[in-house]
Amino acid sequence: MEDLVKYLGNPRNQDAVLELLVVHARLALVPLLLGLLAALPIGWAAQRYRRLRAMVLGASNVMYTVPSLALFVILPGLLGTKILDELNVVVALAIYTAALLVRPVVDALDALPGHVLAASTAMGYRPLRRALTVELPLAVPVLAAGVRVASVSNISLVSVGALIGVGGLGQLFTEGFQNSYNPPIVVGIALTLALALVVDLLLVGTLRLLTPWQAGRPTARSAA
Protein backbone atom coordinates (compact mmCIF):
# COMPACT_ATOMS: atom_id res chain seq x y z
CA MET A 1 0.00 0.00 0.00
CA GLU A 2 2.80 2.35 0.96
CA ASP A 3 4.57 1.42 -2.25
CA LEU A 4 1.44 2.20 -4.20
CA VAL A 5 1.18 5.69 -2.76
CA LYS A 6 4.84 6.29 -3.44
CA TYR A 7 4.52 5.02 -7.02
CA LEU A 8 1.52 7.17 -7.77
CA GLY A 9 3.02 10.16 -6.00
CA ASN A 10 5.83 10.36 -8.52
CA PRO A 11 4.81 12.84 -11.25
CA ARG A 12 6.87 10.95 -13.81
CA ASN A 13 4.91 7.79 -13.12
CA GLN A 14 1.66 9.73 -13.27
CA ASP A 15 2.50 11.00 -16.73
CA ALA A 16 3.58 7.58 -17.94
CA VAL A 17 0.46 5.87 -16.58
CA LEU A 18 -1.79 8.53 -18.06
CA GLU A 19 -0.16 8.14 -21.43
CA LEU A 20 -0.58 4.36 -21.33
CA LEU A 21 -4.22 4.82 -20.39
CA VAL A 22 -4.75 6.98 -23.46
CA VAL A 23 -2.97 4.45 -25.67
CA HIS A 24 -5.03 1.66 -24.13
CA ALA A 25 -8.30 3.47 -24.77
CA ARG A 26 -7.24 4.16 -28.34
CA LEU A 27 -6.15 0.56 -28.98
CA ALA A 28 -9.44 -0.76 -27.64
CA LEU A 29 -11.91 1.79 -29.01
CA VAL A 30 -10.66 2.47 -32.53
CA PRO A 31 -11.05 -1.25 -33.40
CA LEU A 32 -14.46 -1.22 -31.72
CA LEU A 33 -15.60 1.47 -34.11
CA LEU A 34 -13.94 -0.12 -37.16
CA GLY A 35 -15.32 -3.54 -36.28
CA LEU A 36 -18.81 -2.12 -35.88
CA LEU A 37 -18.59 -0.30 -39.20
CA ALA A 38 -17.50 -3.54 -40.88
CA ALA A 39 -20.10 -5.71 -39.13
CA LEU A 40 -23.05 -3.56 -40.21
CA PRO A 41 -22.87 -4.09 -43.99
CA ILE A 42 -21.67 -7.69 -43.59
CA GLY A 43 -24.50 -8.53 -41.20
CA TRP A 44 -27.00 -6.71 -43.37
CA ALA A 45 -25.95 -8.67 -46.44
CA ALA A 46 -25.90 -11.93 -44.48
CA GLN A 47 -29.41 -11.33 -43.24
CA ARG A 48 -30.69 -10.63 -46.76
CA TYR A 49 -29.05 -13.49 -48.59
CA ARG A 50 -29.57 -16.93 -47.08
CA ARG A 51 -26.53 -18.44 -48.77
CA LEU A 52 -24.25 -15.76 -47.41
CA ARG A 53 -25.67 -16.10 -43.94
CA ALA A 54 -24.31 -19.56 -43.13
CA MET A 55 -20.97 -18.64 -44.62
CA VAL A 56 -20.61 -15.37 -42.74
CA LEU A 57 -21.76 -16.75 -39.40
CA GLY A 58 -19.46 -19.77 -39.77
CA ALA A 59 -16.49 -17.62 -40.66
CA SER A 60 -17.10 -15.29 -37.74
CA ASN A 61 -17.19 -18.25 -35.35
CA VAL A 62 -13.89 -19.55 -36.70
CA MET A 63 -12.26 -16.11 -36.53
CA TYR A 64 -13.25 -15.93 -32.93
CA THR A 65 -11.37 -19.11 -32.06
CA VAL A 66 -8.03 -17.65 -33.16
CA PRO A 67 -6.19 -16.54 -30.01
CA SER A 68 -5.40 -12.84 -29.93
CA LEU A 69 -1.71 -13.29 -29.22
CA ALA A 70 -1.53 -15.61 -32.23
CA LEU A 71 -3.25 -13.02 -34.40
CA PHE A 72 -1.01 -10.23 -33.10
CA VAL A 73 2.09 -12.07 -34.27
CA ILE A 74 0.68 -13.54 -37.50
CA LEU A 75 -0.68 -10.23 -38.80
CA PRO A 76 2.70 -8.59 -39.45
CA GLY A 77 3.38 -11.40 -41.92
CA LEU A 78 0.09 -10.78 -43.68
CA LEU A 79 0.03 -6.99 -43.57
CA GLY A 80 3.72 -6.37 -44.04
CA THR A 81 3.79 -4.28 -40.86
CA LYS A 82 6.51 -4.29 -38.23
CA ILE A 83 5.84 -6.56 -35.29
CA LEU A 84 5.79 -3.59 -32.89
CA ASP A 85 3.34 -1.65 -35.04
CA GLU A 86 0.17 -0.59 -33.21
CA LEU A 87 -1.67 -1.37 -36.41
CA ASN A 88 -1.37 -5.11 -35.76
CA VAL A 89 -3.32 -4.81 -32.53
CA VAL A 90 -5.86 -2.47 -34.09
CA VAL A 91 -6.50 -4.79 -37.04
CA ALA A 92 -6.64 -7.90 -34.84
CA LEU A 93 -9.15 -6.37 -32.44
CA ALA A 94 -11.19 -4.92 -35.29
CA ILE A 95 -11.46 -8.44 -36.72
CA TYR A 96 -12.63 -9.81 -33.35
CA THR A 97 -15.12 -7.00 -32.92
CA ALA A 98 -16.55 -7.57 -36.38
CA ALA A 99 -16.69 -11.34 -35.78
CA LEU A 100 -18.46 -10.77 -32.49
CA LEU A 101 -20.95 -8.23 -33.85
CA VAL A 102 -22.04 -9.89 -37.09
CA ARG A 103 -24.40 -12.23 -35.26
CA PRO A 104 -26.13 -9.51 -33.22
CA VAL A 105 -26.57 -7.49 -36.44
CA VAL A 106 -28.18 -10.46 -38.17
CA ASP A 107 -30.34 -11.28 -35.16
CA ALA A 108 -31.38 -7.68 -34.68
CA LEU A 109 -32.44 -7.39 -38.32
CA ASP A 110 -34.25 -10.73 -38.09
CA ALA A 111 -36.26 -9.44 -35.18
CA LEU A 112 -37.51 -6.30 -36.93
CA PRO A 113 -41.31 -6.19 -37.12
CA GLY A 114 -42.36 -7.01 -40.66
CA HIS A 115 -45.17 -4.46 -40.78
CA VAL A 116 -42.73 -1.60 -40.16
CA LEU A 117 -40.60 -2.73 -43.09
CA ALA A 118 -43.65 -3.18 -45.25
CA ALA A 119 -44.89 0.29 -44.33
CA SER A 120 -41.56 1.92 -45.16
CA THR A 121 -41.44 0.07 -48.48
CA ALA A 122 -44.97 1.15 -49.24
CA MET A 123 -44.00 4.74 -48.51
CA GLY A 124 -41.43 4.44 -51.26
CA TYR A 125 -38.22 3.92 -49.29
CA ARG A 126 -35.53 2.34 -51.41
CA PRO A 127 -33.48 -0.48 -49.84
CA LEU A 128 -30.49 1.67 -48.88
CA ARG A 129 -32.57 4.44 -47.34
CA ARG A 130 -34.73 1.88 -45.57
CA ALA A 131 -31.63 0.17 -44.18
CA LEU A 132 -30.16 3.40 -42.86
CA THR A 133 -33.24 5.20 -41.60
CA VAL A 134 -35.54 2.38 -40.51
CA GLU A 135 -33.70 -0.89 -39.99
CA LEU A 136 -30.53 0.45 -38.42
CA PRO A 137 -32.18 2.61 -35.74
CA LEU A 138 -34.57 -0.19 -34.78
CA ALA A 139 -31.67 -2.63 -34.51
CA VAL A 140 -29.78 -0.41 -32.08
CA PRO A 141 -30.89 -2.00 -28.77
CA VAL A 142 -29.77 -5.53 -29.69
CA LEU A 143 -26.69 -4.18 -31.39
CA ALA A 144 -25.78 -2.11 -28.34
CA ALA A 145 -25.73 -5.22 -26.17
CA GLY A 146 -23.19 -6.73 -28.57
CA VAL A 147 -21.11 -3.57 -28.64
CA ARG A 148 -20.94 -3.54 -24.84
CA VAL A 149 -19.60 -7.10 -24.80
CA ALA A 150 -17.08 -6.27 -27.52
CA SER A 151 -15.87 -3.19 -25.65
CA VAL A 152 -15.12 -5.11 -22.44
CA SER A 153 -13.52 -7.85 -24.48
CA ASN A 154 -11.32 -5.40 -26.39
CA ILE A 155 -10.28 -3.50 -23.28
CA SER A 156 -9.11 -6.64 -21.53
CA LEU A 157 -7.50 -8.01 -24.71
CA VAL A 158 -5.32 -4.99 -25.38
CA SER A 159 -3.16 -5.84 -22.37
CA VAL A 160 -2.14 -9.13 -23.98
CA GLY A 161 -0.43 -7.00 -26.60
CA ALA A 162 2.12 -6.05 -23.95
CA LEU A 163 3.76 -9.42 -24.60
CA ILE A 164 4.67 -8.18 -28.06
CA GLY A 165 5.44 -4.68 -26.80
CA VAL A 166 2.20 -2.88 -27.72
CA GLY A 167 -0.27 -3.14 -24.91
CA GLY A 168 -1.30 0.14 -23.35
CA LEU A 169 -1.85 -0.50 -19.67
CA GLY A 170 -0.62 -4.05 -20.20
CA GLN A 171 2.86 -2.59 -20.32
CA LEU A 172 2.48 -1.80 -16.63
CA PHE A 173 2.14 -5.54 -16.04
CA THR A 174 5.31 -6.42 -17.90
CA GLU A 175 7.16 -3.50 -16.34
CA GLY A 176 6.07 -4.46 -12.82
CA PHE A 177 6.86 -8.10 -13.41
CA GLN A 178 10.33 -7.44 -14.76
CA ASN A 179 11.18 -5.20 -11.79
CA SER A 180 9.41 -7.46 -9.25
CA TYR A 181 7.44 -4.40 -8.25
CA ASN A 182 3.70 -4.66 -7.54
CA PRO A 183 2.39 -1.08 -7.75
CA PRO A 184 2.36 -0.68 -11.54
CA ILE A 185 0.51 -3.99 -11.89
CA VAL A 186 -2.11 -3.01 -9.32
CA VAL A 187 -2.54 0.38 -10.99
CA GLY A 188 -2.81 -1.30 -14.39
CA ILE A 189 -5.51 -3.72 -13.24
CA ALA A 190 -7.49 -0.98 -11.50
CA LEU A 191 -7.33 1.35 -14.51
CA THR A 192 -8.31 -1.44 -16.92
CA LEU A 193 -11.38 -2.17 -14.82
CA ALA A 194 -12.16 1.54 -14.51
CA LEU A 195 -11.80 2.06 -18.26
CA ALA A 196 -14.12 -0.87 -18.97
CA LEU A 197 -16.69 0.54 -16.55
CA VAL A 198 -16.53 4.09 -17.89
CA VAL A 199 -16.81 2.98 -21.51
CA ASP A 200 -19.72 0.73 -20.62
CA LEU A 201 -21.53 3.62 -18.93
CA LEU A 202 -20.89 5.81 -21.96
CA LEU A 203 -22.29 3.11 -24.23
CA VAL A 204 -25.41 2.78 -22.10
CA GLY A 205 -25.80 6.57 -22.22
CA THR A 206 -25.40 6.56 -26.00
CA LEU A 207 -27.98 3.80 -26.27
CA ARG A 208 -30.48 5.91 -24.32
CA LEU A 209 -29.86 8.85 -26.64
CA LEU A 210 -30.24 6.73 -29.75
CA THR A 211 -33.42 5.02 -28.64
CA PRO A 212 -35.62 7.72 -27.12
CA TRP A 213 -38.71 5.59 -27.76
CA GLN A 214 -37.46 3.13 -25.18
CA ALA A 215 -37.35 5.70 -22.38
CA GLY A 216 -39.01 4.34 -19.31
CA ARG A 217 -38.85 0.78 -20.50
CA PRO A 218 -36.32 -1.39 -18.73
CA THR A 219 -33.27 -1.77 -20.92
CA ALA A 220 -32.09 -5.21 -21.91
CA ARG A 221 -29.59 -6.10 -19.26
CA SER A 222 -26.31 -7.07 -20.70
CA ALA A 223 -22.89 -7.87 -19.55
CA ALA A 224 -20.39 -5.35 -18.46
Added chain:
Amino acid sequence: MFPQLADWLTDPANWTGDGGLLQRIAEHLRYTIIAVFGAALFAVPVGLAVGHTGRGATVVVGLANAMRALPTLGVITLLSLQFGVLKVGPVLLGLGILAVPPILAGAYAGVQSVDRAAVDAAAGVGMTSWQRLWKVEVPIAMPLLLGGLRGAVLQVVATATVAAYVGLGGLGRPLLDGLRVTDYPRVAGAAVVVALLALLLDLGLAGVQRGVVPRGLRLASGPRSPRRRGPFSWGGNRLVEPADQAGIRS
Protein backbone atom coordinates in the same frame (compact mmCIF):
# COMPACT_ATOMS: atom_id res chain seq x y z
CA MET B 1 7.68 -16.00 -45.09
CA PHE B 2 4.94 -18.60 -45.60
CA PRO B 3 7.32 -21.17 -47.05
CA GLN B 4 9.55 -20.65 -44.01
CA LEU B 5 6.55 -21.07 -41.75
CA ALA B 6 5.59 -24.29 -43.51
CA ASP B 7 9.19 -25.52 -43.24
CA TRP B 8 9.23 -24.82 -39.54
CA LEU B 9 5.93 -26.57 -38.93
CA THR B 10 6.88 -29.64 -40.94
CA ASP B 11 10.35 -30.07 -39.45
CA PRO B 12 10.06 -33.09 -37.11
CA ALA B 13 12.87 -31.67 -34.96
CA ASN B 14 10.56 -28.87 -33.87
CA TRP B 15 7.92 -31.32 -32.67
CA THR B 16 9.76 -33.94 -30.67
CA GLY B 17 12.20 -33.92 -27.80
CA ASP B 18 12.60 -31.65 -24.82
CA GLY B 19 10.80 -28.38 -25.47
CA GLY B 20 9.33 -29.70 -28.71
CA LEU B 21 5.85 -28.75 -29.81
CA LEU B 22 4.32 -32.02 -28.60
CA GLN B 23 5.59 -31.40 -25.10
CA ARG B 24 4.37 -27.80 -25.27
CA ILE B 25 0.93 -28.89 -26.44
CA ALA B 26 0.72 -31.33 -23.52
CA GLU B 27 1.69 -28.59 -21.06
CA HIS B 28 -0.75 -26.20 -22.64
CA LEU B 29 -3.59 -28.71 -22.38
CA ARG B 30 -2.65 -29.51 -18.78
CA TYR B 31 -2.93 -25.84 -17.73
CA THR B 32 -6.19 -25.52 -19.60
CA ILE B 33 -7.81 -28.63 -18.17
CA ILE B 34 -6.80 -27.94 -14.57
CA ALA B 35 -7.86 -24.29 -14.74
CA VAL B 36 -11.22 -25.02 -16.35
CA PHE B 37 -11.89 -27.96 -14.05
CA GLY B 38 -11.10 -25.87 -10.98
CA ALA B 39 -13.27 -23.03 -12.22
CA ALA B 40 -16.11 -25.47 -12.95
CA LEU B 41 -15.92 -26.92 -9.41
CA PHE B 42 -16.73 -23.46 -8.16
CA ALA B 43 -18.87 -21.96 -10.91
CA VAL B 44 -21.21 -24.86 -11.74
CA PRO B 45 -22.63 -25.33 -8.22
CA VAL B 46 -22.96 -21.57 -7.75
CA GLY B 47 -24.63 -21.12 -11.13
CA LEU B 48 -27.02 -24.03 -10.56
CA ALA B 49 -27.86 -22.83 -7.06
CA VAL B 50 -28.59 -19.30 -8.22
CA GLY B 51 -30.65 -20.55 -11.16
CA HIS B 52 -32.57 -23.07 -9.03
CA THR B 53 -33.40 -20.81 -6.11
CA GLY B 54 -33.47 -17.54 -8.01
CA ARG B 55 -31.68 -15.95 -5.05
CA GLY B 56 -28.66 -13.69 -5.36
CA ALA B 57 -28.86 -13.58 -9.15
CA THR B 58 -28.18 -9.86 -9.46
CA VAL B 59 -25.13 -9.95 -7.21
CA VAL B 60 -23.60 -13.12 -8.63
CA VAL B 61 -24.17 -12.22 -12.26
CA GLY B 62 -22.87 -8.70 -11.66
CA LEU B 63 -19.72 -10.01 -10.02
CA ALA B 64 -19.16 -12.52 -12.80
CA ASN B 65 -19.49 -9.76 -15.39
CA ALA B 66 -17.02 -7.56 -13.56
CA MET B 67 -14.60 -10.50 -13.55
CA ARG B 68 -14.73 -10.52 -17.34
CA ALA B 69 -12.99 -7.17 -17.40
CA LEU B 70 -10.06 -8.36 -15.28
CA PRO B 71 -6.94 -8.48 -17.44
CA THR B 72 -5.51 -11.98 -17.07
CA LEU B 73 -1.94 -10.92 -17.73
CA GLY B 74 -2.17 -8.45 -14.84
CA VAL B 75 -3.67 -11.02 -12.49
CA ILE B 76 -1.03 -13.61 -13.36
CA THR B 77 1.95 -11.27 -13.06
CA LEU B 78 0.65 -9.90 -9.75
CA LEU B 79 -0.03 -13.35 -8.29
CA SER B 80 3.35 -14.60 -9.54
CA LEU B 81 5.15 -11.78 -7.76
CA GLN B 82 3.17 -12.51 -4.59
CA PHE B 83 3.53 -16.27 -4.54
CA GLY B 84 6.71 -16.88 -6.44
CA VAL B 85 7.76 -16.89 -10.04
CA LEU B 86 8.02 -20.23 -11.86
CA LYS B 87 5.22 -21.66 -9.76
CA VAL B 88 2.22 -22.98 -11.62
CA GLY B 89 -0.35 -22.00 -8.97
CA PRO B 90 -0.63 -18.30 -9.88
CA VAL B 91 -1.04 -19.13 -13.55
CA LEU B 92 -3.75 -21.70 -12.87
CA LEU B 93 -5.54 -19.26 -10.58
CA GLY B 94 -5.37 -16.48 -13.17
CA LEU B 95 -6.66 -18.76 -15.92
CA GLY B 96 -9.31 -20.15 -13.57
CA ILE B 97 -10.61 -16.65 -12.87
CA LEU B 98 -10.92 -16.20 -16.62
CA ALA B 99 -12.98 -19.39 -16.89
CA VAL B 100 -15.45 -18.63 -14.09
CA PRO B 101 -17.77 -16.07 -15.76
CA PRO B 102 -18.68 -18.08 -18.86
CA ILE B 103 -19.23 -21.31 -16.89
CA LEU B 104 -21.27 -19.52 -14.24
CA ALA B 105 -23.36 -17.75 -16.85
CA GLY B 106 -23.89 -21.02 -18.74
CA ALA B 107 -25.04 -22.92 -15.65
CA TYR B 108 -27.28 -20.10 -14.49
CA ALA B 109 -28.76 -19.36 -17.90
CA GLY B 110 -29.27 -23.09 -18.47
CA VAL B 111 -31.39 -23.52 -15.36
CA GLN B 112 -33.17 -20.23 -16.06
CA SER B 113 -34.07 -21.39 -19.54
CA VAL B 114 -35.99 -24.40 -18.25
CA ASP B 115 -39.68 -24.09 -18.98
CA ARG B 116 -41.45 -23.23 -15.70
CA ALA B 117 -44.26 -25.59 -16.67
CA ALA B 118 -41.81 -28.51 -16.64
CA VAL B 119 -40.58 -27.60 -13.16
CA ASP B 120 -44.13 -27.14 -11.91
CA ALA B 121 -45.11 -30.50 -13.37
CA ALA B 122 -42.14 -32.09 -11.63
CA ALA B 123 -43.25 -30.57 -8.34
CA GLY B 124 -46.79 -31.74 -9.08
CA VAL B 125 -45.78 -35.39 -9.44
CA GLY B 126 -44.11 -35.11 -6.04
CA MET B 127 -40.45 -34.49 -6.83
CA THR B 128 -38.44 -32.86 -4.08
CA SER B 129 -36.37 -29.75 -4.71
CA TRP B 130 -33.25 -31.87 -5.24
CA GLN B 131 -35.01 -34.23 -7.60
CA ARG B 132 -36.30 -31.29 -9.63
CA LEU B 133 -32.78 -29.93 -9.88
CA TRP B 134 -31.10 -33.20 -10.86
CA LYS B 135 -33.80 -34.88 -12.89
CA VAL B 136 -35.35 -31.92 -14.65
CA GLU B 137 -33.34 -28.73 -14.54
CA VAL B 138 -29.81 -30.06 -14.93
CA PRO B 139 -30.51 -32.32 -17.93
CA ILE B 140 -32.38 -29.55 -19.72
CA ALA B 141 -29.72 -27.01 -18.78
CA MET B 142 -26.94 -29.28 -20.07
CA PRO B 143 -26.52 -27.79 -23.57
CA LEU B 144 -26.24 -24.24 -22.22
CA LEU B 145 -24.03 -25.37 -19.37
CA LEU B 146 -21.68 -27.12 -21.76
CA GLY B 147 -21.79 -24.09 -24.02
CA GLY B 148 -20.45 -22.01 -21.16
CA LEU B 149 -17.78 -24.61 -20.54
CA ARG B 150 -16.88 -24.55 -24.22
CA GLY B 151 -16.47 -20.79 -24.16
CA ALA B 152 -14.34 -21.09 -21.04
CA VAL B 153 -12.07 -23.72 -22.59
CA LEU B 154 -11.51 -21.56 -25.63
CA GLN B 155 -10.68 -18.47 -23.65
CA VAL B 156 -8.30 -20.39 -21.45
CA VAL B 157 -6.57 -22.19 -24.33
CA ALA B 158 -6.02 -18.88 -26.02
CA THR B 159 -4.80 -17.16 -22.89
CA ALA B 160 -2.64 -19.98 -21.52
CA THR B 161 0.11 -18.61 -23.76
CA VAL B 162 0.79 -16.04 -21.02
CA ALA B 163 2.05 -18.84 -18.77
CA ALA B 164 5.30 -18.64 -20.69
CA TYR B 165 5.68 -15.00 -19.73
CA VAL B 166 6.08 -15.92 -16.06
CA GLY B 167 8.60 -18.60 -16.96
CA LEU B 168 6.42 -21.66 -17.46
CA GLY B 169 5.86 -23.85 -20.53
CA GLY B 170 2.97 -24.28 -22.89
CA LEU B 171 2.69 -23.02 -26.43
CA GLY B 172 3.51 -19.49 -25.34
CA ARG B 173 7.09 -20.70 -24.83
CA PRO B 174 8.12 -21.01 -28.50
CA LEU B 175 6.07 -17.93 -29.26
CA LEU B 176 7.80 -15.67 -26.77
CA ASP B 177 11.24 -17.23 -27.21
CA GLY B 178 10.90 -16.76 -30.93
CA LEU B 179 9.94 -13.12 -30.45
CA ARG B 180 12.98 -12.49 -28.28
CA VAL B 181 15.38 -13.74 -30.93
CA THR B 182 13.19 -12.51 -33.82
CA ASP B 183 12.81 -16.03 -35.19
CA TYR B 184 9.65 -15.27 -37.09
CA PRO B 185 8.80 -18.76 -38.37
CA ARG B 186 8.94 -20.07 -34.80
CA VAL B 187 6.64 -17.29 -33.56
CA ALA B 188 4.12 -17.71 -36.35
CA GLY B 189 4.40 -21.51 -36.19
CA ALA B 190 3.55 -21.56 -32.50
CA ALA B 191 0.71 -19.11 -33.11
CA VAL B 192 -0.72 -21.36 -35.82
CA VAL B 193 -0.53 -24.38 -33.50
CA VAL B 194 -2.39 -22.51 -30.72
CA ALA B 195 -5.08 -21.47 -33.18
CA LEU B 196 -5.46 -25.02 -34.50
CA LEU B 197 -5.61 -26.43 -30.98
CA ALA B 198 -8.35 -23.94 -30.10
CA LEU B 199 -10.27 -24.79 -33.24
CA LEU B 200 -10.03 -28.56 -32.68
CA LEU B 201 -11.12 -28.29 -29.05
CA ASP B 202 -14.03 -26.10 -30.07
CA LEU B 203 -15.16 -28.57 -32.72
CA GLY B 204 -14.91 -31.45 -30.25
CA LEU B 205 -16.85 -29.65 -27.57
CA ALA B 206 -19.47 -28.51 -30.08
CA GLY B 207 -20.02 -32.19 -30.86
CA VAL B 208 -20.35 -33.07 -27.19
CA GLN B 209 -22.73 -30.17 -26.73
CA ARG B 210 -25.01 -31.46 -29.46
CA GLY B 211 -24.85 -34.91 -27.93
CA VAL B 212 -26.11 -33.87 -24.51
CA VAL B 213 -29.45 -32.44 -25.61
CA PRO B 214 -31.92 -34.70 -23.76
CA ARG B 215 -33.78 -37.01 -26.12
CA GLY B 216 -37.12 -35.70 -24.93
CA LEU B 217 -36.19 -32.18 -25.95
CA ARG B 218 -34.92 -33.29 -29.32
CA LEU B 219 -38.21 -35.07 -29.99
CA ALA B 220 -40.19 -32.10 -28.71
CA SER B 221 -38.41 -29.65 -30.97
CA GLY B 222 -39.47 -31.70 -33.96
CA PRO B 223 -38.10 -31.15 -37.43
CA ARG B 224 -35.56 -28.40 -37.51
CA SER B 225 -36.90 -25.03 -38.42
CA PRO B 226 -35.25 -23.55 -41.51
CA ARG B 227 -33.66 -20.90 -39.31
CA ARG B 228 -31.66 -23.06 -37.03
CA ARG B 229 -31.04 -21.32 -33.77
CA GLY B 230 -28.40 -23.01 -31.72
CA PRO B 231 -28.75 -23.10 -27.99
CA PHE B 232 -26.56 -20.05 -27.96
CA SER B 233 -28.05 -17.80 -30.48
CA TRP B 234 -28.18 -14.18 -29.59
CA GLY B 235 -31.38 -12.67 -28.40
CA GLY B 236 -32.50 -15.37 -26.02
CA ASN B 237 -30.97 -15.15 -22.63
CA ARG B 238 -28.50 -12.33 -22.76
CA LEU B 239 -26.61 -13.64 -19.78
CA VAL B 240 -24.68 -15.95 -22.02
CA GLU B 241 -22.53 -13.73 -24.10
CA PRO B 242 -21.69 -14.43 -27.70
CA ALA B 243 -18.12 -14.50 -26.52
CA ASP B 244 -18.91 -17.52 -24.39
CA GLN B 245 -20.63 -19.21 -27.23
CA ALA B 246 -18.47 -18.46 -30.11
CA GLY B 247 -15.22 -18.84 -28.43
CA ILE B 248 -12.52 -16.79 -27.17
CA ARG B 249 -11.51 -13.56 -25.88
CA SER B 250 -7.89 -13.89 -25.67
